[in-house]
Amino acid sequence: MTVIIGISCCRKQFDGDDELAHAASDTYVRAVTDFIGGIPVLIPARGGAGDIERLLRLVDGLILTGSLSNVGPGYYGGPPHPPETPEDCERDGMTLPLIRAAVAAGKPLLGICRGLQELNVALGGSLHQRLHDLPSRLDHSHPLAKLEELRHAKAHSVHPVQGGWLAGISQGQAMIVNSYHNQGIDRLAPGMTVEGYASDGTVEAVRLPGESFAVGLQWHPEYDMEVNPQSRLIFETFGDVVRDAGRRTRQAERSH
Numbered sequence: 001m002t003v004i005i006g007i008s009c010c011r012k013q014f015d016g017d018d019e020l021a022h023a024a025s026d027t028y029v030r031a032v033t034d035f036i037g038g039i040p041v042l043i044p045a046r047g048g049a050g051d052i053e054r055l056l057r058l059v060d061g062l063i064l065t066g067s068l069s070n071v072g073p074g075y076y077g078g079p080p081h082p083p084e085t086p087e088d089c090e091r092d093g094m095t096l097p098l099i100r101a102a103v104a105a106g107k108p109l110l111g112i113c114r115g116l117q118e119l120n121v122a123l124g125g126s127l128h129q130r131l132h133d134l135p136s137r138l139d140h141s142h143p144l145a146k147l148e149e150l151r152h153a154k155a156h157s158v159h160p161v162q163g164g165w166l167a168g169i170s171q172g173q174a175m176i177v178n179s180y181h182n183q184g185i186d187r188l189a190p191g192m193t194v195e196g197y198a199s200d201g202t203v204e205a206v207r208l209p210g211e212s213f214a215v216g217l218q219w220h221p222e223y224d225m226e227v228n229p230q231s232r233l234i235f236e237t238f239g240d241v242v243r244d245a246g247r248r249t250r251q252a253e254r255s256h
């Protein structure tokens with residue numbers, strides 16, 4: 001069964017345009033077509049765009065993408081960002097309710113970087129806005145490196161929690177991952193479990209246990225999926241989960 005995967009967009013201003021565009025990196029599209037074997041559908045960053053449940057019925061799973069923008073602190077009771085901090089309130093207005101609806105509907109979702117942060121906030125958790133200000137934390141942001149250098153950079157280790165989903169991906173071994181974020185999980189959302197930590201204690205992977213598959217990763221497996229077997233396996237495993245969920249949904253629809 002060919003699955004349809006919704007990919008969250010950001011609002012972006014491209015050179016020469018006076019209007020904002022809705023965009024997602026080609027890496028997410030390739031992850032869907034080349035490693036999940038699905039059809040990618042871009043979901044615009046437009047809060048209040050209408051019937052979220054109707055939108056969810058059009059896709060078999062969701063990928064919540066990374067972004068230089070940050071989740072609005074108002075959604076988790078945090079202090080306002082400093083003025084120069086990038087935000088995307090329209091993206092928040094779409095993804096946060098979409099995550100809650102997907103979890104309620106048992107629609108599989110994979111959150112990456114900002115997507116992990118959205119997953120945690122949507123389900124009632126909070127964020128640290130400047131991880132590198134916390135004592136004994138690594139600098140997860142790599143402010144001086146250009147993105148293309150980051151894509152194959154190995155920034156730090158991630159230690160999977162024994163017996164978890166991530167431990168199955170890494171066969172229980174520590175993973176060496178890229179890193180390109182300033183923010184991170186502070187208060188874990190109720191019911192969420194940690195799947196992996198960085199060596200400085202930063203939460204790097206989370207999962208909402210239960211029927212539906214809801215996983216968040218703070219690093220970017222799409223950066224090196226063509227050359228990193230673990231990154232490839234993350235997307236292949238997600239694809240299997242989405243296909244299984246899609247088959248169950250169609251069987252349920254046929255039996256009604």
Ligand SMILES: N[C@@H](CCC(=O)NCCCC(=O)O)C(=O)O
Pocket residue numbers: 025065066067068069070112113114115180181182183184220
């Ligand atoms: N802005 C948040 C999330 C960081 C993030 O998603 N980084 C990836 C940005 C580049 C890309 O789109 O791949 C934070 O700083 O924590």
